[in-house]
Amino acid sequence: MATSGAAAAARPPVATTLSASLRGTAPAASCPASSARRTTWRPRARLSSGNAVRARARARLLRVEASSMADPVEESLPAATPPATDAPLETQPQVRTSMWNWKGYNIRYQYAGTSGPALVLIHGFGANSDHWRKNIPVLALKNRIYAIDLIGYGYSDKPNPRELGESFYTFETWGEQLNTFCAEVIKSEAFFICNSIGGLVGLQAAATEPQKCKGIFLLNISLRMLHISKQPWFGRPFIKSFQSLLRNTVIGKLFFSAVATPESVKNILCQCYHDTSAVTDELVQFILQPGLDPGAVDVFLEFICYSGGPLPEELLPRVKCPVLVAWGEKDPWEPVELGRAYASFDTVEDFVVLPNVGHCPQYLHLSIGGNTPD
Numbered sequence: 001m002a003t004s005g006a007a008a009a010a011r012p013p014v015a016t017t018l019s020a021s022l023r024g025t026a027p028a029a030s031c032p033a034s035s036a037r038r039t040t041w042r043p044r045a046r047l048s049s050g051n052a053v054r055a056r057a058r059a060r061l062l063r064v065e066a067s068s069m070a071d072p073v074e075e076s077l078p079a080a081t082p083p084a085t086d087a088p089l090e091t092q093p094q095v096r097t098s099m100w101n102w103k104g105y106n107i108r109y110q111y112a113g114t115s116g117p118a119l120v121l122i123h124g125f126g127a128n129s130d131h132w133r134k135n136i137p138v139l140a141l142k143n144r145i146y147a148i149d150l151i152g153y154g155y156s157d158k159p160n161p162r163e164l165g166e167s168f169y170t171f172e173t174w175g176e177q178l179n180t181f182c183a184e185v186i187k188s189e190a191f192f193i194c195n196s197i198g199g200l201v202g203l204q205a206a207a208t209e210p211q212k213c214k215g216i217f218l219l220n221i222s223l224r225m226l227h228i229s230k231q232p233w234f235g236r237p238f239i240k241s242f243q244s245l246l247r248n249t250v251i252g253k254l255f256f257s258a259v260a261t262p263e264s265v266k267n268i269l270c271q272c273y274h275d276t277s278a279v280t281d282e283l284v285q286f287i288l289q290p291g292l293d294p295g296a297v298d299v300f301l302e303f304i305c306y307s308g309g310p311l312p313e314e315l316l317p318r319v320k321c322p323v324l325v326a327w328g329e330k331d332p333w334e335p336v337e338l339g340r341a342y343a344s345f346d347t348v349e350d351f352v353v354l355p356n357v358g359h360c361p362q363y364l365h366l367s368i369g370g371n372t373p374d
Helices: 005-010 014-022 049-063 171-186 197-208 233-248 249-259 262-272 281-291 294-306 312-318 336-344
Strands: 096-102 105-112 119-121 144-148 190-195 213-217 323-330 346-356
Touching: 096 144, 105 171, 119 171, 119 197, 144 171, 171 190, 171 197, 190 197, 197 213, 197 312, 233 249, 249 294, 249 323, 262 281, 262 346, 281 294, 312 336, 323 336, 336 346
Parallel strands: 119 144, 119 190, 190 213, 213 323, 323 346
Antiparallel strands: 096 105, 105 144
């Protein structure tokens, strides 16, 4: 997908908005936030010679209007502390919460910022828009920010999948939700910033309605290693039987009850956060509280039994917009060694490895950076 000079000049600064956020290194678990040092990076992906010229042209987008961005901000913040910015407190964008009606269901979203490109923040499995709380005020200094709770998660409605058919909680459903949100709430094209399974939602939406999406930033996208196609043929019948057991017997609800406790949620978060000091009681409550709503158990079981649907490697070739990929090198669930394969797709403009970061880079790392280095 070649980009002409005129097109590059006319295109909003997607890479400035998104990639400049990753121009530093997150602190390791043993380092306090105040001692974090920011360093420059170079893309580590090796591109084939056929894509090299095209990639260099696209990379120019990374530096459009970089000098106008805010100075770097601290990346690790104590719990219950607003994100630090150089803007005075009274001028920091106010984050508001609203509800949107989609197909008769209430969908929660948070928004901030009054000018600039629209960015939609899409959470991962079991999370919600509160997972972006540190990012929204910072990104809203130069952009219009929307963070949405996917249906079935957070404080959005959680309709019973048994009453809607087995194919409701799918990436196709969430992709449709995202595209309709862009049309009815944002009323313009948008860039998608996505974590984990949210990455598949963003890719699905962009593949289905390319006119809605101007660019995608994938943070540790889910590899979907439990997808049925990635399992040995002889094990697939057992997988189906186990999924049926979880959905149709008391075992599934007992499993959910064991997981949906402060102790279990904290242990799970400590697995995926390399800096375990970020796993505060506040973060645990952000994740756990909406998961105790009526209907949450059915959504949880429905998704962990969802072993079909699209894979990232199937969606990436269908996407027409630029894609940036960033990966925490300490992610225990989605290994960076496997994620590097996505750098070879034509749509992927950069693959950035984030040192000492786990599965959820945004909670520690994502902030607007300035003076983007070459």
